[in-house]
Amino acid sequence: MHLLLVGPPGAGKGTQAKRLAKKYSIPHVATGDIFREAIKNETPLGKKAKEYIDQGKLVPDEVTVGMVEERLSRDDCQKGIILDGFPRSVDQANALSDILQDLELALDAVVNIDVGDEEVINRLSGRRVCSECGASFHVEFNPPQDAGVCDECGGELYQRDDDNPETIKERLVVYSEQTSPLIEYYQERDLLLVIDGETTPEQVFERIEKELDALE
Structure with missing residues (x-):
């Protein structure tokens, strides 16, 4: 199963x-x-990416595409992948299509988890992340046992700057301008599965499972 979320x-x-x-064990x-x-690992592409990141600049497509291509070329991706965060x-998306074609692979489905702006703001503004281990919590949906303290390691929880x-x-x-055109792109290729993302994580997963099972 080769999927894109x-x-x-x-x-x-x-x-x-x-x-x-x-x-799916992929x-x-x-x-x-x-x-x-x-x-x-200080790979050549990793060094290039770090140069841009250290300067606060966006990593160019050719560098990002190169790193994705290297990852998808590994043996563990032959029987399936769950792609998350690329393409944006x-x-x-065109570059990904070329990569998969070269590797003789193809996407089985593109799962669009549909969530409205108000719900996104509510979810992200309540997110808290551990400064030590990176574990994620939510003040409303997944609060830690002790306020401000990580359940996993006892580290201090904080709100990321991009979560205000x-x-x-x-x-x-930015998402609407750059990434949402992907919805139309994959819809035209008859790959898109639209899932209501405003229910519980368990219900979202059940719906995705049902849609994917129908493909097999």
Whole structure:
């Protein structure tokens, strides 16, 4: 099963990707993880990406595409992948199509987790992250046992700068302008599955399972 998850920030793509990866025993390929690994291992592309990140600039498509191509070329991606965070634009979608074609692979489905702006703001503004281990909590939906303290390691919880309401609104504008055209792109290719993301994570997963089972 070769899948791509799309949806706005806070839609729960990472949560669902982890569940799907476990169900199908295939890797969850998240661009954030690819970047961190490439930079940590000081690969040529990782060094290039770090130069841009250190300057506060966006990493160019050719560098991002190169890192994704390297990751998808590994043996563990042959029987399936859950792509999360790439592509973010139609240009990147075309690049992904070329990569998969070269590897003699193809997407089985693109899962669009549909969540409205108001719900996104509510979810992300309540998110708290551990400063030590990176575990994620939510003041309303998944609160820690002790306020401000991580259940996993006892580290201090904090709100990320990009999780304040004003920044979230800016992120949603960027998503609408750059990433939402992907919805039409994959709809035209008859790959799109639209899932209501405003229910519980368990209900979202059940709906995705049902849609994917119908493909087999």
